[in-house]
Amino acid sequence: MHNTGNANLTGITLAFASTGTAAPRFTRPAGGTCAATLTPAAGTCTINVVFSPNALAAFTGTLIITGNVAVTGSPVSLSGSGVAPVVRAALAPATGSPSAARAVELGGPAQIFTLTNTGNVTLTGIAQGALGGTNAADYAIVRLTSTCGPAGGGQSLGQTTLAPGASCVVTVQFRPRAAPQPTGLKPATLSVTDVAGTQTSALSGTAMP
16 A cells, blocks of 8 residues: 555555455455554555455455545455365475495485475475385485474474475485495385375485495
8 A cells, every 4th residue: 555645644444345155255464564554754555465265166355445535446356266175295306316335324415305285275294204115224314404394303493384385305315334235226215294195205226336
């Protein structure tokens, strides 16, 4: 909202109205910068609006802004569509193929895997990454640089929920064991579990002499 005059705009109020079922579907959340007064020096302020549909339908509404003078552009038309919730996540890349000499330990190559919320609702219940398969002992999750799942076990940053489009990471290091463990391919898996299920990437490291 812009104060285009040369005096304070005072008595600012915001009122929402909407069609559809039950309570108003358009509301003002916390945040924004518009208060009861807007000075000419400040010039502009922002109004946040949240759309909260409760049905798979189209909704319309209005935001009525009033003050000690008429506000041009008020009421503001609002519209939105309720869509079905999609709970979905993806772990990428799908494969990791490092190579390292046996007994490399902390110097082994590391790879970052990214879990992304590809749905349209918040992804919850995210657990820490886990290794599996017959060669899981040849890999290690670097908790210090991982963020998926709750903090703990060496992981200082934790993310158990992700907004749509947001992501967290799991860092995996290849540490092939020393002889008498054989050289060659060391297949294993990395998995992250959440409310969408379990997302898995394949690990195909090669242990060299």
